[in-house]
Amino acid sequence: MSDKALETEDVSVVFDSLEVFRNLSLGIPRGEFVAVVGPSGCGKTTLLNLFSGYLKPSAGRVVCSGRVRMVYQTDSLFPWQTVAQNIALGLRNVEDKNERAKQLDQMLRLIKLDDFASHYPHQLSGGMRQRVELARALVGDSDILLLDEPFSSLDYLARLRMRRELARMLDELPRTVVLVTHDIEEAAQLADRILVLSDRPARICRELRPGLERPREPTHPAVVEAVHCVLMELGLEESKPQLFAESPVA
Amino acid sequence: MTEKHLPIAVRLLPLFVLLIGLAIWFSLSRLNLFPESVFPSPVAVAKGLGTEVRTGRLFDDLIASLFRVTTGFLIAVGLGLPTGLWLGHHFRSRLALLPVINFFRSLSPLAWIPFAILWFGIGDLPAIFLIFMACFFPIVIATVGAVAAIPSIYFRIARDYSFNGAELLMKVTLPAIAPQVITSLRVTAGLAWLVVVAAEMIAGRDGLGFAIWDARNGLRMDLLVAGMIVIGVIGVVIDRILVRLMRISSVRWGYER
Numbered sequence: 001m002s003d004k005a006l007e008t009e010d011v012s013v014v015f016d017s018l019e020v021f022r023n024l025s026l027g028i029p030r031g032e033f034v035a036v037v038g039p040s041g042c043g044k045t046t047l048l049n050l051f052s053g054y055l056k057p058s059a060g061r062v063v064c065s066g067r068v069r070m071v072y073q074t075d076s077l078f079p080w081q082t083v084a085q086n087i088a089l090g091l092r093n094v095e096d097k098n099e100r101a102k103q104l105d106q107m108l109r110l111i112k113l114d115d116f117a118s119h120y121p122h123q124l125s126g127g128m129r130q131r132v133e134l135a136r137a138l139v140g141d142s143d144i145l146l147l148d149e150p151f152s153s154l155d156y157l158a159r160l161r162m163r164r165e166l167a168r169m170l171d172e173l174p175r176t177v178v179l180v181t182h183d184i185e186e187a188a189q190l191a192d193r194i195l196v197l198s199d200r201p202a203r204i205c206r207e208l209r210p211g212l213e214r215p216r217e218p219t220h221p222a223v224v225e226a227v228h229c230v231l232m233e234l235g236l237e238e239s240k241p242q243l244f245a246e247s248p249v250a
Numbered sequence: 251m252t253e254k255h256l257p258i259a260v261r262l263l264p265l266f267v268l269l270i271g272l273a274i275w276f277s278l279s280r281l282n283l284f285p286e287s288v289f290p291s292p293v294a295v296a297k298g299l300g301t302e303v304r305t306g307r308l309f310d311d312l313i314a315s316l317f318r319v320t321t322g323f324l325i326a327v328g329l330g331l332p333t334g335l336w337l338g339h340h341f342r343s344r345l346a347l348l349p350v351i352n353f354f355r356s357l358s359p360l361a362w363i364p365f366a367i368l369w370f371g372i373g374d375l376p377a378i379f380l381i382f383m384a385c386f387f388p389i390v391i392a393t394v395g396a397v398a399a400i401p402s403i404y405f406r407i408a409r410d411y412s413f414n415g416a417e418l419l420m421k422v423t424l425p426a427i428a429p430q431v432i433t434s435l436r437v438t439a440g441l442a443w444l445v446v447v448a449a450e451m452i453a454g455r456d457g458l459g460f461a462i463w464d465a466r467n468g469l470r471m472d473l474l475v476a477g478m479i480v481i482g483v484i485g486v487v488i489d490r491i492l493v494r495l496m497r498i499s500s501v502r503w504g505y506e507r
Contacts, residue, residue, distance in 0.1 A: 052410070070410060076403045079503035080425035089411045122503045 005176035011060035022201040035187030038197030044180040066143025084117040090139035167215040188226035298472035322381025334393020355387035377449040385438040392434030396427035429504020
């Protein structure tokens with residue numbers, strides 16, 4: 001079995017006359033947390049859609065080794081279901097009823113919402129709803145977690161808290177993660193590897209490895225440094241501090 | 251703030267309004283500004299109502315009207331909801347059929363009365379037909395609108411978690427449209443109750459509408475007002491029953507967000 005959980009081989013994606021990717025090759029090893037940043041409309045979400053199987057490439061091959069779950073930018077909890085029922089969607093493949101109940105209880109405790117199991121999404125705060133979204137994707141036997149700007153609707157402080165929550169949840173339930181985000185600080189705080197995409201047709205124009213254990217403080221020099229480097233790559237900053245190693249781009 | 255959290259004095263406000271209305275009615279009739287034959291007093295109406303209850307006629311008329319409304323309404327829901335679901339999911343069919351459905355929705359159901367009598371004669375059937383015609387099209391339109399408004403992300407989630415066709419209908423589409431459909435059921439049930447009275451006036455030999463028409467022909471304005479009061483009260487009761495559907499915990503999101 002390949003050590004790669006996700007792989008694209010010479011993938012091209014063209015919508016009508018819009019070329020999103022041209023011969024994109026990328027491998028993501030099992031257990032790695034990759035963040036993808038880049039200009040708006042460069043194809044970040046398209047990349048997730050390729051990995052989830054929702055979109056087929058116009059050319060090339062996408063290999064996905066494991067069960068994929070995705071967390072979306074928009075509120076995607078079923079509002080007619082309780083917190084427990086929403087999370088239980090992630091346990092549909094678990095056949096044993098007792099095992100399902102056990103895993104559900106564990107997950108509710110992990111996201112600290114065991115007192116809110118019978119609440120409906122509209123009765124929760126934005127941060128709580130996002131925790132339920134993550135729980136639904138993490139519960140059960142999934143291997144790969146695709147996150148499409150999952151915290152973009154939250155305020156800054158809530159986003160900081162959710163980053164910690166995510167890091168804590170992944171400690172308990174390790175997964176291969178691809179996080180698409182506009183929030184460069186979020187990428188620098190969470191990812192093992194940051195991929196900076198160029199404008200369309202998107203290519204990986206920079207890879208950064210902050211090289212620190214999670215959770216990282218947003219003001220840690222390595223995080224600040226990574227943010228600087230990404231901003232520079234996107235043409236939004238001038239100077240270029242160098243505090244950690246970069247990987248050469250293939 | 252929900253109704254049960256209000257102070258008792260505030261919750262009794264509708265009762266106060268009712269009492270004030272009765273007091274005004276009573277005072278006007280005491281002033282004898284209008285003859286009893288065109289403006290019956292509350293006392294005369296209460297007596298008339300008592301007579302109708304004692305003889306059992308009110309009960310018979312009530313049962314007849316409720317039977318017609320329930321039957322016509324349920325047939326309209328039973329056919330309108332699936333039609334709306336189907337059209338909501340099929341763009342081309344929606345494009346083709348929606349103008350026709352809108353056309354029939356815009357027709358007053360009372361315009362069908364001559365055909366109802368010609369086709370079904372006198373009795374239950376013409377009233378049921380008219381109620382069906384009044385309710386079916388609005389239910390279809392409301393259901394189509396509700397299906398079209400379901401956020402596509404719910405279907406994406408259903409796909410991610412491998413829902414099959416039946417699950418998609420039962421666990422996504424129906425719960426997602428439930429709040430809007432319940433609202434439309436409230437509106438159409440009110441419409442059905444309006445139509446049954448009109449239908450019974452023309453194409454009935456019993457029922458509350460016929461009772462009013464009969465009272466008018468016999469110049470019994472007290473019985474006519476008694477019939478109006480019963481119709482109004484039953485209309486409110488039907489609405490209160492349907493309002494309870496809005497309190498089901500799995501549809502409250504549609505009203506509280």
